[in-house]
Amino acid sequence: MSELHIVTDDEISPARERRGKMMIWGGFGLLVVTALVQTADQTGLLSLGLETWRPTLYAFCVFSTLLCWAQVVLYGEQGKRTLFVLPAALFVGALVIFPLIFGAGIAMSDWNLASPDGRKFNGFDNFWQAMEDPFYLNALWNMVLYTAAILVEYVIAFGLALLLNADIRARKFFRVAFLLPLMLSPVAVSWMIGKSMFEPRFGPMARLARELGWENPSFYGSPEIARLMMMMMDAWTYIPFMMIMLLAGLQAIPRELHEAAEVDGASPWRRFWEVTFPLMLPVSITAILIRVIFKLKLADIVINITSGGPGGATDTVTSFIFREYRDRSNVGYGTMLAFIYLVVIVVAMTVLIKVTARWSRPQT
Amino acid sequence: MTTETQIFRDGESDRAYRAPFALSKVAIYALLIAWAIICLFPIYWTITTSFKAAPDVMQGNMIPYVDFEPKWLGWRALGLSPETIGQISTPREEFLRRFWNSTIISVSASLLAVVLGSCAAYGLSRFSFRFGPMKNDDISFFFLSQLILPPVVLALPFLILYRELDLLDSRIGLILLYTLTVLPIVIWIMRDQFAAIPTELEEAAMVDGLGIWGAFLTIILPIALPGMVAAFILSLVLTWNEYFFAALLTSTHANTLPVMVASQTGSQGISWWSMAALSFAAILPLIIIGIVLERFIIKGMAAGAVK
Numbered sequence: 001m002s003e004l005h006i007v008t009d010d011e012i013s014p015a016r017e018r019r020g021k022m023m024i025w026g027g028f029g030l031l032v033v034t035a036l037v038q039t040a041d042q043t044g045l046l047s048l049g050l051e052t053w054r055p056t057l058y059a060f061c062v063f064s065t066l067l068c069w070a071q072v073v074l075y076g077e078q079g080k081r082t083l084f085v086l087p088a089a090l091f092v093g094a095l096v097i098f099p100l101i102f103g104a105g106i107a108m109s110d111w112n113l114a115s116p117d118g119r120k121f122n123g124f125d126n127f128w129q130a131m132e133d134p135f136y137l138n139a140l141w142n143m144v145l146y147t148a149a150i151l152v153e154y155v156i157a158f159g160l161a162l163l164l165n166a167d168i169r170a171r172k173f174f175r176v177a178f179l180l181p182l183m184l185s186p187v188a189v190s191w192m193i194g195k196s197m198f199e200p201r202f203g204p205m206a207r208l209a210r211e212l213g214w215e216n217p218s219f220y221g222s223p224e225i226a227r228l229m230m231m232m233m234d235a236w237t238y239i240p241f242m243m244i245m246l247l248a249g250l251q252a253i254p255r256e257l258h259e260a261a262e263v264d265g266a267s268p269w270r271r272f273w274e275v276t277f278p279l280m281l282p283v284s285i286t287a288i289l290i291r292v293i294f295k296l297k298l299a300d301i302v303i304n305i306t307s308g309g310p311g312g313a314t315d316t317v318t319s320f321i322f323r324e325y326r327d328r329s330n331v332g333y334g335t336m337l338a339f340i341y342l343v344v345i346v347v348a349m350t351v352l353i354k355v356t357a358r359w360s361r362p363q364t
Numbered sequence: 365m366t367t368e369t370q371i372f373r374d375g376e377s378d379r380a381y382r383a384p385f386a387l388s389k390v391a392i393y394a395l396l397i398a399w400a401i402i403c404l405f406p407i408y409w410t411i412t413t414s415f416k417a418a419p420d421v422m423q424g425n426m427i428p429y430v431d432f433e434p435k436w437l438g439w440r441a442l443g444l445s446p447e448t449i450g451q452i453s454t455p456r457e458e459f460l461r462r463f464w465n466s467t468i469i470s471v472s473a474s475l476l477a478v479v480l481g482s483c484a485a486y487g488l489s490r491f492s493f494r495f496g497p498m499k500n501d502d503i504s505f506f507f508l509s510q511l512i513l514p515p516v517v518l519a520l521p522f523l524i525l526y527r528e529l530d531l532l533d534s535r536i537g538l539i540l541l542y543t544l545t546v547l548p549i550v551i552w553i554m555r556d557q558f559a560a561i562p563t564e565l566e567e568a569a570m571v572d573g574l575g576i577w578g579a580f581l582t583i584i585l586p587i588a589l590p591g592m593v594a595a596f597i598l599s600l601v602l603t604w605n606e607y608f609f610a611a612l613l614t615s616t617h618a619n620t621l622p623v624m625v626a627s628q629t630g631s632q633g634i635s636w637w638s639m640a641a642l643s644f645a646a647i648l649p650l651i652i653i654g655i656v657l658e659r660f661i662i663k664g665m666a667a668g669a670v671k
Contacts, residue, residue, distance in 0.1 A: 081490075082485045087480055087484075102521050106524060159395075164396075176402060177403050180651065180655075183647070183651060187646075187647050188410075191628075192640070195634070216417065297515055299608055317516065322516070322608070325612070336513075351458075
């Protein structure tokens with residue numbers, strides 16, 4: 001990555017500097033005052049009758065604009081550079097950091113939106129409850145199983161990428177056809193495939209299963225088969241994603257390497273394992289890591305096809321929390337479950353990245 | 365020039381190799397076609413089902429005009445068949461409203477993400493920053509680490525926040541959230557794009573008297589445009605299909621298409637034909653995008669795969 005070095009000679013006059021500082025502190029002051037007034041209004045100290053927190057939101061928008069503007073006033077040319085990154089940083093900060101802090105408060109309270117009692121602080125009670133909730137632990141375990149399925153997806157995606165990289169006709173047609181599942185909405189997929197094609201009485205797959213000798217096909221009856229079905233449908237949607245990344249990796253391998261190996265008389269099998277596969281390791285690791293991240297969000301098809309059934313066998317953490325809110329409006333407990341999940345994910349991903357770092361460097 | 369007498373002849377061992385070579389060709393095409401069927405059959409099934417009547421569905425007929433006579437049943441339920449297209453139809457209005465919501469939300473969120481993300485990615489690829497203890501790499505990591513954050517962690521806090529802010533069931537609320545979810549992906553793609561553009565270009569432009577923003581807007585952006593299109597299309601696909609946040613945060617006004625598709629559970633059994641028509645109408649825009657703009661999608665996904 002190359003950096004741009006520009007020499008700038010900005011003369012910032014003291015008056016201009018004062019103006020810039022005033023903009024920042026003025027905006028900040030406005031935000032604080034608005035927030036304080038609103039808090040007072042909420043707790044009953046003042047009675048302005050404000051329905052929502054919108055004024056504070058607007059104050060924050062004004063503050064952000066002033067902060068960006070003040071960068072140019074205060075720092076001149078250097079400030080214009082900050083302006084590239086600052087809006088995105090403010091956006092992410094406002095939409096992630098603040099809700100996370102706010103969420104931590106919710107997670108430590110007994111709060112059911114359906115009950116009139118409102119919010120009660122209860123410390124780590126939710127956490128201890130979660131540790132004894134067999135359905136939540138089961139959902140966490142399911143995530144391990146779902147994630148393990150990525151290895152099979154990887155093998156299939158690698159195979160498809162090799163096929164597409166071979167010397168074939170109609171490559172464009174096959175590439176588009178293979179890509180299409182990724183474009184489809186998981187909700188539509190769960191209707192089209194999950195419910196319609198696997199309909200046990202007259203769906204085409206049920207017919208096929210009967211032809212193959214399965215008397216009474218039921219795809220969502222037993223826990224193992226239902227979980228396998230979820231894995232297959234999710235794989236169907238996301239295999240193209242890994243396939244494209246691997247294909248890009250394959251096409252970046254210089255042809256001479258293969259030719260050299262061929263001249264040396266290596267069989268195709270050995271050529272694959274000793275040339276292609278080692279060269280593909282860094283791409284493979286990237287593809288798998290990104291796929292894991294996507295897999296950890298899996299929820300749509302589970303919510304729409306089985307709602308976690310039978311008996312929670314197909315539940316993902318996300319779908320479980322979704323139902324915890326939908327059926328019981330239990331915001332406090334649901335948020336705590338989500339936070340535990342976040343901690344587990346961050347730890348697991350860090351370990352995974354550390355472990356795989358050895359292979360993700362280009363091999364020599 | 366026909367070569368009656370070949371100087372170089374294939375040796376016995378070479379000729380023996382031909383047979384497995386032809387065989388492997390057949391195997392490759394067989395596998396390709398098999399997987400193409402796996403990919404395309406569900407789409408074919410949805411299209412044909414939307415033209416079936418109840419008995420055709422029950423008998424599992426598959427090929428139109430051979431097994432069954434296509435009927436407009438499913439599309440009539442949606443108000444989009446030839447006879448009903450001229451008439452007023454509530455389901456069609458409902459469908460169009462959802463379709464419009466989906467379009468506005470996904471297009472605005474993707475645009476916003478591309479604008480914010482491109483600027484940030486450009487800044488990070490060209491200048492060195494210090495925000496407190498954070499340097500460039502830390503800021504990049506801060507943006508990209510948002511990918512790991514599962515949506516469910518933000519879902520319930522946002523539900524409460526939006527309730528307080530009166531943003532529940534509003535398009536703007538979903539737009540903000542969707543922008544957030546695709547922003548890391550846009551930055552990931554655009555960082556690669558900008559890193560591949562030599563800095564001499566801006567230096568030359570600035571010698572000619574352009575400011576840094578002028579150089580960015582007039583010189584760099586046109587070069588990076590294909591990358592931006594790729595990022596935009598990828599964001600569009602992700603936001604169009606998003607279901608989880610939409611299901612949680614909208615109820616009547618700002619519903620998107622996936623929420624509408626998911627909520628179609630009739631009380632007296634499922635009418636497969638109208639479900640199929642609705643599903644197909646919901647996925648059709650993306651199928652078209654996938655076929656027409658395939659190379660942008662591939663470009664977007666391949667970014668970062670190869671260093």
